[in-house]
Amino acid sequence: MADQKNLIIALILSVGILVGFHYIYEAPRQERIKQEHRMLAEKKAQEAAQSGIVSPTNPTGATPGVSTPTLPQVQQIVSRDEALKLSKRVTIDTPHMKGSINLKGGFIDDITLKDYKVVNTDDSPLISLFSPQGAEKPYYADFGWVAGNHTLTSLPSSETIWTSTSETLVPNQPITLSWENGQGLRFERLISVDDQYLFTITQKVINNTTQNHILYPYGLISRTGTPTLEGAAILHEGFLGVYEGKYKETDYKDALKKSKVDFDTKGGWMGITDKYWLVALAPENDKTYKSTINHTVLNNQDKYQTDYLGPDYNLAPNQSIEHKTFLFSGAKKLKILAGYADTHNIERFDLAIDFGWLYFLTKPLFYLLDFLHSLIGNFGLCILGLTILVRLALFPLANNSYKTFSKMRYLNPEITRLKERYGTDRMKMNQELMALYKREKINPMAGCLPILIQIPVFFALYKVLYISIEMRHAPFFGWIHDLSMPDPTSIINLFGLLPFEPFFTLGAWPIVMGITMFLQQKLNPQPTDATQAKIMAFLPLIFTFVCANFPSGLVIYWTWGNMLSILQQWAIMKKYKPKLTKETLSHLKAPKNGK
16 A cells, blocks of 8 residues: 555646756746747847848849849838738638738738638638738738849839739639830749639739840749647648758758758749648749748848749840749648649649658558548548558457457466566566466567557547648537647536636546556456556556547547457456466365465
8 A cells, every 4th residue: 555655646746847857947948949949030130231242132042144023111010901001902812721822022921721720619710822012910921033234223022013904813714924124025924823722813914125135034932930830749740841852840940050052953832831731842943943931130130032033034035034933832732732733734732741760651540541531421430440450450450369368367366376486587487478378378578469450540649630731620429629739628617517617628538538548457467576557557547637638530540449449358357268278277276375
């Protein structure tokens, strides 16, 4: 009893130490690191601005001698709605997006996703992906040309007022933005949008002069302010892309440290990703580009940018040049990204979804869940169905495992006899125990094999639930309205019966999971070592608290799996009677105090 009490105290102290370490040491340390990164970034930005290499007026980091577009500068910050009213706009309206294009500068800077809310409530606002200059955190895409010689004095800039052929951009009805520079050049942008999340921007320049001009096309995505990050080790947030056929990631922390990252690539794509949302550029894939990731600090705000600078185009007199870029701005749905990769030859575009190093298991698992969802219509039921499929696949291994458990339970009296006989001589005790297992043809590790196989499935499902937008706000039954989030109920306020908000949640599903884990444990043979037995007895309680913060879909998977295991194990133990050797049977039939 005293040992049990000491074990409980040790567990409580361990949890207290971990929590205290986080709030007293780790959290302040992370804040200090963040401040150090900001100071370092500001210093590098100042040095870069002084050297003229990278500055707010040189956003693409182009090669020396090549002029670059100027970003719009806004002094006063207003609300997003007010910022949208400051300029004339072309309305965007598709089945899944709405927004507008700013005719001043030609920025695509207003995108709202019609199908997704910020939180899972009826009155929640929709997800706004892009935001215009003048708002708190501008986020937009821009396209244009950079002059390669000094014969041009006027190129489209942030102050350019474009003329549009239509006031609304809808699928299958492109618009053309046009502007003449007064020097004989006419600039046009043909912009189309499909019924999902892809824009096609075709830039065209018509030369009505008698001179040759060298122009470089560019495209950029600019984001002001570091977004609120999930901070999970299994999730990448920040810059990503495919360069020379290789997928590469750069998080915000690395961008703060380096200020500028360069890539040379033929084709490929580059963008900025959040957990569920992606903005990406995919220029023509048969040309070579210089792509950069930039970080600067302006007006005490972090400014992030990913861009490309294309090859030089020789614009002859009375001729024209064109350059096409795809812009994706929307939800990271695997079928959509894979579809664009095939139809528009955007190389490895599905890698924008972070399936992790277990992708060979995670991706098929997602496809299986998605297929089941097409049949059932509820991802919670799909998880139950997936659990059954996994159990069926492991049925032979599980059966052998449970038969081993059943046989070991029959041997408990013999194991107790050995412990009494050899007392504190652990070496001799283990030798005799191994001899007993060998005689009865028992492999003690056989029970671990099904569990070991299920561990990758468990983590793969965790990954799928965590990163897949299809799981976001996906309901089950009862109080589970979002399978990607923890169980919202708590035993602290009696699952909502008491009128106060609990200081931490311990929902019904984690508790049921803990109970099923406890029942399953009781069916298994108990460890021969007393200390191990006590630790194992506390595992269901520990896992109950650990799983309280897991996605509810994962807890449902685990709980349902435990229930199936209990039924399978109980049925085997009910019907299966092991055949023991005569030597063991004689020991089992001997008096309890027999030596």
